[in-house]
């Protein structure tokens with residue numbers, strides 16, 4: 001086998017399907033004999049994650065998911081503000097809510113139909129060595145099995161200690177003291193079906209918060225912050241759970257579908273590439289779910305890992321390309337850790353100074369727009385921008401302005417994901433996902449690279465005489481100009497050689 005994917009959670013499933021789409025044979029191993037469909041962790045899936053899944057044939061996930069476009073935030077009894085999620089000019093919704101269990105089910109169906117993926121369940125990874133190739137030791141019901149592969153992607157999740165240990169990695173960071181009770185109910189709650197509601201200090205959970213998300217099929221996810229000594233069993237048997245739910249939904253009939261108590265963490269391994277193994281998803285990083293940056297960032301890890309491994313295996317790139325996986329996805333993990341830690345400090349202040357700030361911001365937010373900006377109930381997941389990556393050639397005409405305002409994306413340019421625009425042949429990102437692509441403005445062409453003359457100048461902000469080099473994960477690698485001549489415009493990747501001018505005067509005159 002060429003690549004072993006260790007762990008068949010949603011990140012491992014996505015990685016395996018992406019590799020197979022690139023034509024790479026995969027062995028996908030998981031310790032469990034079958035999937036446990038009970039309960040659901042992730043529910044909020046961001047547009048660019050849906051886009052990756054759609055590219056694998058799982059477009060139904062965007063359709064089945066419940067699209068929500070409004071995020072309302074309350075303090076005590078009063079609504080502070082509501083945020084409309086921009087449609088971003090994409091055919092896909094900004095966010096849908098759908099259970100992680102359903103996502104896994106759909107991806108499993110695709111995997112079952114994919115001849116390049118060999119699924120081995122009931123295989124618990126107990127060790128891994130890299131004597132040239134990757135050798136994975138697995139415990140099975142029939143004894144120890146060895147799996148050999150050229151490369152591996154470790155997707156063994158938060159509980160993948162055995163895998164991390166074999167790679168000399170630990171999930172270092174902090175665990176937050178506070179607990180969160182998460183409960184999925186079914187109920188008819190008119191008016192709530194397309195909104196996310198976040199309550200700070202509601203009268204029915206004073207001093208703490210409650211988050212409510214609509215899901216398909218009249219289901220709602222309710223997430224309460226609860227005291228550190230919270231006892232779910234005692235609350236259920238004593239009837240307090242019923243009172244807790246009634247305080248929110250009133251007298252409407254309801255049914256509890258699932259409930260669980262969680263502690264959240266900010267934790268990160270030191271290296272996301274260890275030799276021939278790339279670590280992805282929760283195996284590499286853990287964040288609190290406010291902002292939905294867990295699975296969404298894991299899917300971005302999978303896409304980044306898959307095209308790079310495929311390029312190396314095809315001989316289109318040297319193995320040094322894999323180091324850029326660590327550089328890019330570690331930077332994304334650090335960003336996610338910073339954003340979610342800031343949110344947790346607002347939600348569950350650690351000291352009196354943070355408490356005081358929270359009280360002050362919430363009090364001012366009732367009448368002060370600027371204070372609303374500081375109310376932090378989670379900055380929603382967004383694609384990371386690889387502006388500092390060695391694969392990105394910065395353009396002095398398009399300097400990166402830093403983290404964009406909440407809900408906004410940076411303007412197109414090197415290091416930024418292409419906008420999801422439609423072109424004559426379909427979606428621009430689908431074209432990009434077939435391999436490196438050069439988007440040329442009239443009169444410009446490249447030697448040594450697949451190029452497409454596409455009238456997307458407006459959406460990109462491209463200027464005459466430019467050619468935009470796009471990576472197989474639809475990120476812009478460089479904005480080239482006539483005359484640019486570098487052997488490897490994307491270090492480690494063989495391909496683009498020279499950008500030339502087809503119609504002479506026109507392009508040069510525009511420079």
Ligand SMILES: Cc1cc2nc3c(=O)[nH]c(=O)nc-3n(C[C@H](O)[C@H](O)[C@H](O)COP(=O)(O)OP(=O)(O)OC[C@H]3O[C@@H](n4cnc5c(N)ncnc54)[C@H](O)[C@@H]3O)c2cc1C
Pocket residue numbers: 006007008009010011012029030031032040041042043044045100123124125126155156157158159160161162163182262280281282283289292293294295296297298
């Ligand atoms: C309450 C909650 C709500 C969340 N909400 C969101 C949200 O709305 N949006 C979002 O983006 N994220 C959310 N997350 C995070 C999201 O659930 C995780 O990021 C996601 O499950 C990570 O997927 P994964 O494939 O990396 O790991 P996992 O889902 O943990 O899968 C790991 C797999 O590896 C297997 N495995 C482990 N060890 C071994 C071994 N030694 N050998 C073989 N197999 C092994 C396991 O059996 C498992 O199948 C939430 C998390 C929680 C807890």
